[in-house]
Amino acid sequence: MDKELLLSLINKYLSNQATAGEEKLLMDYYDILQKNELKWDESLMGDESIVKAELYGKVLQEIKTRESEVKRPVFMSGRWLIAASVALFLTLSTLLVIYLKHNIASLSTGNQQAAAKHLIAPGGNKAILTLSNGSKITLDDLGTGQLAKQSGVTITKTGNGKLVYTITNDASNATKGNEQAYNTIETPKGGQYQVNLPDGSKVWLNAESSLRYPTNFSGAVRRVELNGEAYFEVAKNPAKPFKVVSNSQEVEVLGTHFNISSYPDDASVKTTLLEGSVKVLSTKLNQSKLLKPGEQSNITDNSIHVQEVDTDDVVAWKNGYFMFVDEDLKSIMSKLARWYNIDVEYTGNVDNLKFGGMVSRSKDLAQALKIIEKTGSVKIKIEGRRVIIMP
Structure with missing residues (x-):
């Protein structure tokens, strides 16, 4: 587990703010520490008794400080003992990392090249925007500023890799008498992107996903089409429902926060509600379900199943x-x-x-x-x- 995230998890656990999923991860990690004790190497880390005594002192002092902050008696409860054990492991690991960094020059050129060979970097803000006229814009290659203007909408890329649509004063005249125009944004493998739609709704696209949407929501329904995974924060408009169509499923909302995972190679389509309410319809089964916050629908070829989930786990990718x-x-x-x-x-x-x-x-x-x-x-x-x- 990544050290920074683990430290954050410990803090949430000690302050009783960890979700059920996060608490289980910490317990599992503690079990691993119990089964695989860190072996001491004096040639790398010095005298074991002296270093461990110093580290335990630091951990205990941290515990006393935290206990005093919440006005509790100072004692090693199960919660504190687990957190202290994990914190101690992290500290020992840090010492080893520091040692290795100070001695990195001793690594052979061959070892460094071997390490670089297996380094595969993470993804980033990458996407291709296809305009209604068929022209394509590679977003990760562009600087910030205005990209295009069509159907009364100005498309702008911000400095933090976000696509923003702004409706201009001539928007109503731009679409009058004309067929609805659609844009499509696609993220490749190793890509993600955020889009602010013309109605003010926000969409976060995960890797290998696409969203097709009108350049201006002029109809009675705000309708978009999704392939892959996306997190939606839909702008409220009771007079104009927002509908997401994806892989034999339709999700209809008036204004809410939810996540849809609808990859073609997955066995089911999952919709998770964080805020508000949504209606999930299986177009293949002609069955629908209403979701409450904290619930997830799971649609397969044969059924719709609804269950409670930890929403933090579901939208971790977006965060x-x-x-x-x-x-x-x-x-x-x-x-x-x-x-x-x-x-x-x-x-x-x-x-x-x-x-x-x-x-x-x-x-x-x-x-x-x-x-x-x-x-x-x-x-x-x-x-x-x-x-x-x-x-």
Whole structure:
């Protein structure tokens, strides 16, 4: 697990703000520490008793400080003991990293080249915008400013990689008597992008996804089409419902926050509601469900199933990190493949393998794979942009 995210998780756990999924990740990580004790190497880290005594002192002082802040008696409860153990492990790991950094010059040129060979960088703000006239704009290659003006709407790219649509005064005249014009934004593998639509709605597109939408919402319904995954914050407009069409599903809202995962190679389409209310319709089954905040619909070829979920886990990708809680290995690798633009190959049966962990999406692929490698359940080999999983 990424160190910065783990420290954040510990803080949330100690302040009783961790979600159920986050708390389980920390408990699983603690179990790993219990089973795989850190082996001391005096040649690298000095006298064990002296260094450990100093580190324990620092951890205990941190605990006392936190306990006094919340006006509780100072004692090693289960919650504090777990957090202290994890914090101690992190501190020891940091010492080792510092040592290695100070001695990095001793690495051979061959080792450095080997490490660089397997470095696969994460994705970023990349997308292609196809205008209604068929012209294409590669967004990651462009600077900021106005990109185009069509149907009474000005399209602008901001400095933080966001596409913004602004309706001009002549918008109503631009579409009068004309057929509705549509734009499409597509993210490749290793890409993501945020779009502010003409009605003020915000959409975050995950990797390998696309969104088709009108240049101006002039009709009675605000209708868009999604392939892949996106998080929506829909601007409220009771007179004009917002509808998302994707892979045998329609989601209708008036104004709300929700996430849709609708990749063609996934077994189901998942819609997760964070705020407001939505109606989910399976066009294939001709069945619909109303979702409440914290619920997720799961549509397959045969049924619609609704369950409560931890929404923080679902939208972790939008907030900049991966979070896996008892998730199938193939599902995890599909998400990593989209973000790191890799191909995945399996040399044996991995259908029953599940993993948990959390890592920043800004880290390279090797960091993300650690959550799988540290379990010892599989071996992983990287050849170029091909990742081979060996049970």
